[in-house]
Amino acid sequence: MKKISWLLLGFYFFNVGNVFAQNNVESLFNGKDLAGWVQYNGKAKYTVENGELVGRTVMNEPNSFLSTEKQYGDFILELDFKVDVHMNSGIQFRSELNDNNDHCEVTDQHTPNRVHGYQMEIDPSARAWSGGIYDEARRGWLYPLEYNNAAKTAFKNNAWNHYKIEAIGNSIRTWVNGVACAHIIDNMTLKGFISLQVHEINDAKDAGQEVRWKNIKIQTKNLKPAAPDNLFVVNLIPNSISADEQRNGVRLLWDGVSTKGWRSAYKTTFPDKTWYIKEGTLNVRGSYGGEAANGGDIVTLEEFHAFDLQFEFQITDTANSGVKYFVTERENSGGSAIGLEYQILDDDKHPDAFLGSIGNRTMASLYDMIPALKIGEGRREKIPIGQWNRGRIVVFPDGKIEHWINGWKVVEYQRGTQYFYALVAKSKYVIWKNFGMAEKGHILLQEHGSHVAFRSIKIKEL
Secondary structure (H helix, E strand, C coil): CCHHHHHHHHHHHHHHHHCCCCCCCEEECCCCCCEEEEEEECCCCEECCCEEEEEEECCCCCEEEEEEEECCCCCEEEEEEEEECCCCCCEEEEEEECHEEEEEEEECCCCCCCEEEEEECCCCCCCCCCCCCEEECCCCCECHHHHHHHHHHHHCCCHHHEEEEECCCCEEEEECCCCCCCEEECCCCCCCCEECCCCCCCCCCCCCCEEEEEEEEEEEECCCCCCCCCCEEEECCCCCCCCCHHHCCEEECCCCCCCCCCCCCCCCCCCCCCEECCCCCCEEEECCCCHHHHHHCEECCEEEECEEEEEEEEEEECEEEEEEEEEECCCCCCCCCCCCCEEEEEEEEEHHHCCCCCCCCCCCCCCCCCCCEECCECCCCCCCCCEEEEEEECCCCCCEEEEEEECCCEEEEEEECCCHHHHHHCCHHCCCCEEEEEECCEEEEEECCCEEEEEEEEEEEE
16 A cells, blocks of 8 residues: 555656646756855845745845846746745846946946846835836836736735746736736846845844745746736837737827827928937927927827827926827917926926926926825935936826826826816916816827927827
């Protein structure tokens, strides 16, 4: 009887091994030691205990990364982990070392050969962004879970959690305990190592916090993407629409190469004098700072009622511009066409940032009506000159409207409410009858005398 049991057990392990081999699944951790791994940057303590890989925080050490010696391009990675409730961690992938950090917009000067690249966040804090995608030491947050509130409850504190990362071509997707969390399209780094992060700490009481990993397995061949989901997709490849975006009803509003679909406000032709196209960007020339005085605003030929509008923009020194919606051109204003406006501004240097009321003329605000919320450590997000930023305006069928910038929702309001009418009454728009209440309207890019560039302008009608 005992002999039969051993034979059955041996047969079981043989078949499990065959299943792994057939599915091209490789174990990255042998459960005994750190063979195949190398540590970069900080000196957090990594050990093997009871068949688990353990990382512990160390005071006055920068972020630490236990990294695979091998690099991986396309793969499906799955692992289990358990983390202390006050600790931050993450799984790096398609990551690399680079002294120059040519693409970095977020830098960490105190560590040579800084690890940078994609990271699937482990975040047990009240923010609950576990499963979001961060670009370590490079571009910062690419997919915070503000884009996907439903996924914030997938992570479980004081418990083992299961992570899955699917990186196939330009598509990167994440899951926490089977719940779809994030989806980006990006081609900045298509191959790199995988790392287990232990975050730096600045308080001695946090020393010795631990994160434990096990069942770290990767598949690199015969990859089959998971079934499509309905997540909002962040596409970082300029002027492109991915298959998932297209399936979700997203389309380009500007094709990246021509003036098709756009014209001057109040006119039938496009203002070639002021607007120009260069290397996939739509640019308005700088002049002396006047409003619509050097060729004018441009508007879509189409009109829209409910929509999710995305756009990337880049400001220059002392820039002023905006994206307007529900523009009807009925007002014949003489200057910029009238509509609800997502403000684009150099808050540090343009005088308009200090006018209006309580900051309601600053970046991403509903111009002259609602100030954009302060975000991140109690400060309004800094928008560096020359950096591409992701703007978003969502107009729901019921009249609720949201402004977003770089993954943060910073304005929310409802058209047609007493509150909305009170805001209009206190604004410069009080002179326009039924301001902001059109059933539908054009989308407008503003010319305000300074150089601003746009790209990746896309829309989904709701």
